[in-house]
Amino acid sequence: MILARAAEVSRRYGDTLALDRVSLDVAAGELVGLLGPNGAGKSTLVNLLTGLRRPSSGRVELCGGDPRRPASRRTLGVTPQETGLPASLRVGEVVDFVRAHYADPISRDELLDRFGLTDLVRRQTGGLSGGQKRRVAVALAFAGRPEIVFLDEPTTGLDVEARHALWEAVRAFHADGGTVVLTSHYLEEIEALARRVVVIGGGRVLADDTVEAVRGLVAVRRVSLTTTAPLPELAGLVGVEHDGGRTHLLTGDADGLVRELVTREVPFTDLEVRPTSLEEAFLSLTRTPIAA
Numbered sequence: 213m214i215l216a217r218a219a220e221v222s223r224r225y226g227d228t229l230a231l232d233r234v235s236l237d238v239a240a241g242e243l244v245g246l247l248g249p250n251g252a253g254k255s256t257l258v259n260l261l262t263g264l265r266r267p268s269s270g271r272v273e274l275c276g277g278d279p280r281r282p283a284s285r286r287t288l289g290v291t292p293q294e295t296g297l298p299a300s301l302r303v304g305e306v307v308d309f310v311r312a313h314y315a316d317p318i319s320r321d322e323l324l325d326r327f328g329l330t331d332l333v334r335r336q337t338g339g340l341s342g343g344q345k346r347r348v349a350v351a352l353a354f355a356g357r358p359e360i361v362f363l364d365e366p367t368t369g370l371d372v373e374a375r376h377a378l379w380e381a382v383r384a385f386h387a388d389g390g391t392v393v394l395t396s397h398y399l400e401e402i403e404a405l406a407r408r409v410v411v412i413g414g415g416r417v418l419a420d421d422t423v424e425a426v427r428g429l430v431a432v433r434r435v436s437l438t439t440t441a442p443l444p445e446l447a448g449l450v451g452v453e454h455d456g457g458r459t460h461l462l463t464g465d466a467d468g469l470v471r472e473l474v475t476r477e478v479p480f481t482d483l484e485v486r487p488t489s490l491e492e493a494f495l496s497l498t499r500t501p502i503a504a
């Protein structure tokens with residue numbers, strides 16, 4: 213059963229095309245990571261699928277209906293990228309307030325325990341640290357025993373220990389049959405939780421595959437050299453850039469590329485091989501057509 217679906221969805225904000233004909237199906241029981249750099253369109257996609265915004269064109273569905281209808285959202289839990297908690301309420305009071313919206317909520321103690329918040333139950337949210345607030349915001353998505361949860365960058369601002377505790381809670385929800393869609397800038401984070409990763413860049417789905425396959429796509433290296441000769445056709449190139457007399461070759465197999473440069477007798481000086489950032493890897497993916 214498909215719980216969330218985007219079909220050829222585009223979304224514009226004025227002149228900005230935030231999503232460009234994106235299609236995505238999330239089946240019940242899946243844990244899907246949306247990976248992409250800043251401004252890729254991840255939050256926009258989450259906002260459309262959770263009914264916070266309308267697509268400019270295309271269709272979105274949540275639990276078989278229009279996400280903007282409250283009935284479709286009954287079994288939905290969301291933690292948006294930014295949340296505001298009522299500063300003067302205690303953690304326990306906020307949890308109870310959210311629980312009160314649902315017919316069969318999880319018990320307060322269980323929710324607090326799952327997210328390691330039991331010690332904070334009497335603390336006013338205004339006095340919590342950024343990481344503590346984030347953990348409360350994520351926990352609230354689970355208050356109504358949702359079938360599907362959308363978590364937009366859930367671990368932003370969390371230290372390593374808190375991040376791992378949160379991953380554990382998400383894994384437990386998923387192990388019980390829950391469906392999760394989470395966004396992240398980090399493949400490592402998605403790898404820790406999901407098998408399926410959807411890479412979004414420039415408002416498009418660049419890849420929708422296993423974490424292992426995507427790791428191969430984004431493990432791009434930059435081989436820089438100075439040469440006066442025109443370059444022959446080289447295998448495995450995902451991008452070429454020129455700047456100030458230097459040529460930068462982006463490739464998934466730097467060793468193979470260097471071997472090829474040598475065997476093809478390309479004259480070069482000042483060879484340099486370095487990893488690209490994920491951001492650069494995404495840019496090269498955006499420029500290179502990738503078989504979906």
Ligand SMILES: Nc1ncnc2c1ncn2[C@@H]1O[C@H](COP(=O)(O)OP(=O)(O)OP(=O)(O)O)[C@@H](O)[C@H]1O
Nearest residue numbers: 225228230248249250251252253254255256257293
């Ligand atoms: N309300 C808005 N008004 C105008 N432009 C917007 C709005 N929301 C998003 N955008 C633009 O749409 C594009 C996609 O933004 P979005 O927030 O969906 O990306 P993202 O992948 O979630 O990025 P980040 O990782 O930085 O949160 C960006 O160019 C952004 O500036």
